Amino acid sequence: MDSPGDPEGPRPPGGDGPPGGAVETSRRLSREQIFVLISAASINLGSMMCYSILGPFFPKEAEKKGASNTVIGTIFGCYALFDFLASLVFGKYLVHIGAKFMFVAGMFVSGAVTVLFGLLDQVPEGPVFIAMCFLLRITDAISFEAAITASSSIVAKAFPNNVATVLGSLETFSGLGLVLGPPLGGFLYQSFGYEVPFIFLGCIVLLMVPLNMCILPNYESDKGKHSFWKLITLPKVAFLSIVITSFSSCFGFLDPTLSLFVLEKFNLPAGYVGLVFLGLALSYAISSPLVGLLSDKMPHLRKWLLVFGNLTLAGCYMLLGPAPFLHIKSQLWLLVLILVINGISAGIGLIPTFPEILSCAHENGFEEGLSTLGLVSGLFGAMWSVGAFVGPTLGGFLYEKIGFEWAAALQGLWALTSGLAMGLFYLLEHLRRRRRSELQNILGTEEERTALLSDERGEG
Numbered sequence: 001m002d003s004p005g006d007p008e009g010p011r012p013p014g015g016d017g018p019p020g021g022a023v024e025t026s027r028r029l030s031r032e033q034i035f036v037l038i039s040a041a042s043i044n045l046g047s048m049m050c051y052s053i054l055g056p057f058f059p060k061e062a063e064k065k066g067a068s069n070t071v072i073g074t075i076f077g078c079y080a081l082f083d084f085l086a087s088l089v090f091g092k093y094l095v096h097i098g099a100k101f102m103f104v105a106g107m108f109v110s111g112a113v114t115v116l117f118g119l120l121d122q123v124p125e126g127p128v129f130i131a132m133c134f135l136l137r138i139t140d141a142i143s144f145e146a147a148i149t150a151s152s153s154i155v156a157k158a159f160p161n162n163v164a165t166v167l168g169s170l171e172t173f174s175g176l177g178l179v180l181g182p183p184l185g186g187f188l189y190q191s192f193g194y195e196v197p198f199i200f201l202g203c204i205v206l207l208m209v210p211l212n213m214c215i216l217p218n219y220e221s222d223k224g225k226h227s228f229w230k231l232i233t234l235p236k237v238a239f240l241s242i243v244i245t246s247f248s249s250c251f252g253f254l255d256p257t258l259s260l261f262v263l264e265k266f267n268l269p270a271g272y273v274g275l276v277f278l279g280l281a282l283s284y285a286i287s288s289p290l291v292g293l294l295s296d297k298m299p300h301l302r303k304w305l306l307v308f309g310n311l312t313l314a315g316c317y318m319l320l321g322p323a324p325f326l327h328i329k330s331q332l333w334l335l336v337l338i339l340v341i342n343g344i345s346a347g348i349g350l351i352p353t354f355p356e357i358l359s360c361a362h363e364n365g366f367e368e369g370l371s372t373l374g375l376v377s378g379l380f381g382a383m384w385s386v387g388a389f390v391g392p393t394l395g396g397f398l399y400e401k402i403g404f405e406w407a408a409a410l411q412g413l414w415a416l417t418s419g420l421a422m423g424l425f426y427l428l429e430h431l432r433r434r435r436r437s438e439l440q441n442i443l444g445t446e447e448e449r450t451a452l453l454s455d456e457r458g459e460g
Contacts, residue, residue: 033159036158036159039216040152040154043148045173047110047147048174048175049177049204050201052277053184057186057197059259062133065129066130069396069397070400073256073257073397073399074393074396076137076256078138078141079137079138079140080248080252080384080385080386080387080390081141081385082137083141084381086141087384087385088228088382090102091378091381099219100216102146103154106146107209111203111208111209115199118195120132120194121193141385145381145385148377149374149381152381153374153377155170162296164291164302164355165289167351168290168292168295171284171288171289171347172288175281175288175343178277178284179278182273182275182277183278184197186273231379234360235425239421240306240353241379241383242421243306243419243422246417247349249387249411251387251388252388253407255391256395257404257408258276259273259276265330279337279339279343280339283341283343283344284343284344284347287347291351291352292351299359302356305348306352307419308345308349309347310349311420313342313345316338317415318409320335320338320342322334322405323406357379361376
């Protein structure tokens, strides 16, 4: 089904059509497209606020309840592990379950679980508290992934020609959620205690459920014949998956470590710790729509945006501590500046990945429709979850063993490796295509000569 309000019909997904198409389509949004944007923005904002609220104060509260830094990191990380498993299932069976039902049901459960998380301070400390933390985080992860997989697929279905622009613009709401979550959570925690931040945000998400039930369109699609395995075994998609994992691990690394580092190093109160996260989230929110627009208007730049974003991210994590071998004194203003650059580099490197995977899938015979969009959305979510599991889990462990400075430097090494690998792949791909083009030109010239010779002999 073509996107509503698109008078020119379909062009290749991910913005490979004419540059003017993005502008023309965006000026003619249908009512259905506007409703899709509202629904997607609501889940991005609500889910990111609920996710990021833990950062400023939960590690400290968990320590009081007898959880070690490694266990705290695993509590953060288990969210991503089950996110990964759920994304594979929901991406595969999106068409069977129904995108709208998956979206609304996931949002409802996520809001309810957030409210229940606020009651954990009533649970006895030790193993019972830790077990309940794991149970609620796992349930939240599954429900969140259901909503976000459905949301990405619906958005890509409604805006097939401007995927990067729309997803990049929606990342503004993800960034806004990351911006508002930590300081709001820190303020409510300081003012009213542990329960209020979770109950307040959980109720906001629950209030969004009936709104989305009314306005979200219901897309139907035929079941696809392709699988995750065929998608992930495409070489380009495999390398892009590594890039997604690298970015998500870098984000996840900060969850259990940054607040503890800031508290110990600079002696800031919990409310101000949330403001430190502001630099990362705000810069990511601002840069994402700009990168998305650039990616749709100039698709040939996507590959180099990916590489540049990864390499810049690597430099940021080397300077975040900073790494001891750099012999730079750790200062609060430098930390905030690096987090701002970190957010910009994340936007530059991450936003082009979805349309790149989608374009690669269509180039390799995947059908256009909701089934392929579900696979791509599920794959993106799965790869993001792998990194989001490894990042906080390994980050919490390394923080405990070697300190924040060295742990951040090792995290930067991952980003450096994925950036160099992606750059090498694109360089080899460029050389291969050029060699193929030259070979075709030679063959074409020889065929013309053969045809001319046969014509001359026929005339003779």
